[in-house]
Amino acid sequence: MTDLRILFATEHRALLRWAPAAAGVAAESFRVTAQEFPGGLETVVLEAVASANATVTGLVPSKAYHFRVYPKSPAGAFHAPTGPVVGPLQPVAAAEGVQVGCPAGGCTGSDVELRWAAPSAPQHAPPGYRATAEQAFPNGTLAYSAALDGAADAVSAAFPGLLPGVPARFTLYAESAVARGRFSPSAIATYTAVAPPSAPRALSFAIEGAAVLVSFAPPADSGDGTPAGVRIDAYLLEVSEAGSGDWSARPLSPETTRAVTGLAIGVSYDFRVRARNTLLPGEVCAEACAPLPPLQQLGAGAEASFKFVAAPVWDAVQAPPAGVDPPPLYNLFVGSLFTLTVRPLPPSY
Secondary structure, three states: OEEEEEEEEOOOEEEEEEEOOOOOOOOOEEEEEEEEEOOOOEEEEEEEEOOOEEEEEOOOOOOEEEEEEEEEOOOOOEOOOOOOOOOOEOOOOOOEEEEEEOOOOOOOOOOEEEEEEOOOOHHHOOOEEEEEEEEEOOOOOEEEEEEEEEEOOOOEEEEOOOOOOOEEEEEEEEEOOOOOOOEEEEEEEEEEOOOOOOOOEEEEEEEEOOEEEEEEEOOOOOOOOOOOOOEEEEEEEEEEEOOOOOOEEOOOEOOOEEEEOOOOOOOEEEEEEEEEEEEOOOEEEOOOEEEOOOEEEEEEEEEEEEEEEEEOOOOOOOOOOOOOOOOOEEEEEEOOOEEEEEOOOOOOO
């Protein structure tokens, strides 16, 4: 039996996992022992464990432990144990609020940030943290590996250069206050990165009353290289006076046709639309395992412009009364695609 690992350890318990022997008679069950470090007695903490993982409870945060697992044969004999876990392991306060998110610069599909909150029991706060990330191809070949150390007040670690589409495993370790320089895993998270979606396609415009209808098609790349492999849950439509760079966002919506009102005549506008994909990246385990919150990332924007233009002309059908200036006719130009003439009623109407 090999590869005894601690998946995570919190203030009062630790989750162990091991690999049963690949050859020979299969074990009927397993016995798990714990030994206080240094110099404590080895005691049985779990008996007749049926699977290759177990949760040890009743640990004391002020102490450190070594664990061993003994396989039991069908005849009832216990064989040589696994070696003790590299340690010693000191139980620590569980990291709280662990999640995977986009770094401050935004999601790129290859840059991911692991975040957590300081423990709510400061008397058991670790003196430091270590965060690691690993990606492996289906054949087991390691594709990415990184480790970052942080002080006691650290609450995040950024991992650039992840490979989109390859599952990633993040482990947050807490430094032992009993044996400085030793780290115990306190939380794990799994996640598969994908790129943000490409820009929406085929922007077009139409007029409906006093509104401009902006229509577009979903992006060609939803985030995994295909149009529909990743869920596109919303689009962000933004409007700006031409050249100002001051974008005003309309509410996010899953609709691919949006009505825009409140535009001023005689002003040029730029439009930008961006798609957002939503991922269910995996789960996070600390005191317990739970799905990670969805990670939402906006893609590149597609832009187009239009302008309201006013031009005073005579109304050939009904001229205004004598002494009244002719009312203007307003021509609305949407790019070079559509033209609409809107005439306000004169006072005498």
